[in-house]
Amino acid sequence: MSRRRLDFVLAVDSGGTGTRVGCFALDGRLLASATGPGGAHQHDDTAAANLTGTVAAALDGLDPAGARAFAAGVSGIARAGSNQGGLTADEARAFYPLPDLACPTVFVNDAVVAHRGALAGRAGVVVVAGTGSMVLAIDVDGREVESGQFQHYAGGARHVVFDAVHRLLTGPADPADAGLRARVEDHFGGPDLRTRLLALAESGYNDVKRRYGDLAPAVTALAGSSPVADRALRSLADATATGVLLLAPLTGVDPVPVGCVGSLAEDPAFRVRLGDALAGSRAELVPTQLGALGGAAFTALQLAGVRVDPAVLDRLRTGMLGA
Structure with a gap:
């Protein structure tokens, strides 16, 4: 089957319950999406296959050479400045191999993309609670701190x-x-x-x-x-x-x-x-702006050098309805 040659970014939101992947054009339009089982290594013994398989399903019909950036928010990834443990970014790249992608890639804790999505890049606090949980703040200078650094854990x-x-x-x-x-x-x-x-x-x-x-x-x-x-x-x-x-x-x-x-x-x-x-x-x-997958798309677009202006945000919001 022939594949469409388009410029796009890949966004992943993966926790203990499920994995969602979206392929977004550089103007924020949703091109393709897929869902699959959870990709959190600490919650699922088949996490790596679950995440990479869902990425492959989302890419079906698109030429991977068109990927300009890949951003994944995954539960169990160590967060910068955290003392809570988890896979480092390098360990995550090895654990979740993406052989068809030659673009810049970033793996972050799912709470980071949840924050980006919930508040559309603004400073504030996000509560992530599903299979696991985290309370994460990002300040006006982009610094991150989680409640776990105060020895606090609310639960999921x-x-x-x-x-x-x-x-x-x-x-x-x-x-x-x-x-x-x-x-x-x-x-x-x-x-x-x-x-x-x-x-x-x-x-x-x-x-x-x-x-x-x-x-x-x-x-x-x-x-x-x-x-x-x-x-x-x-x-x-x-x-x-x-x-x-x-x-x-x-x-x-x-x-x-x-x-x-x-x-x-x-x-x-x-x-x-x-x-x-x-x-x-x-x-x-406050109402959630984009959700975690939208936050991953926001991150991937910025990684690709795209300015996420209000028009792009509106297209991302529309895309979230179909992802």
Whole structure:
């Protein structure tokens, strides 16, 4: 099959749950996209194949020689200045081989592209919460700092489920939690939860994390009617707000915009509770501008020497609807 010879950039957003890849023209138009399984090395044993396979699928029909830049935001990549560990940029290039691309490439932590996308390059704080989580600030001079550098970690989707399950197992029975209890028992295979969870613990660590995390949408959906679900979600929102408030004074802006990216962070039930936890502070939740894939595209375009002006941003926003 013949391939189109166009100038474009490649953008990747990859976490523990899934991988999204977009090919964007230099004016911001989306040319092609693909989705695949998660590419986070710490969450998935087939992470490298998942990410590179999704890149190949997005490139199908395009000549790789037209690629002008490649930017990937991947969970588990060490962030500049962080003490939290992860793959270095060089290790990431070796772990995720891209043999058909001769263009400049950059691998960064997925929170960095999430920040770029959520705030369209502005200073502020971003909450990334899905399979994993990070609270990241970028200041007016482009310096990055994460809440983990203050020994803080809020938690992601699976942590909401951990909390809810622990409360069900240890707290007094409340008829209002009957729906949640039934959903949890169904998810884990039966009413004898302790036995079921001990058996699950014999599985691989990544399988355990994924099994708990898969239940998070049900917990957040029931937070309006189940006291246990509400307390679990509110507890994580409070912990997340602590991370935001640790970082907000470092951004150099006032008020401080706070973006939310990720399956849990973007859930309305979580956002409401995070907003409650931030009430009265100078940190303000704002609508997400581009999302993480758009942030990766923003980064790739800049790497290719493209000025990302308002017209390009508008095309990126339009492209996010189809990616």
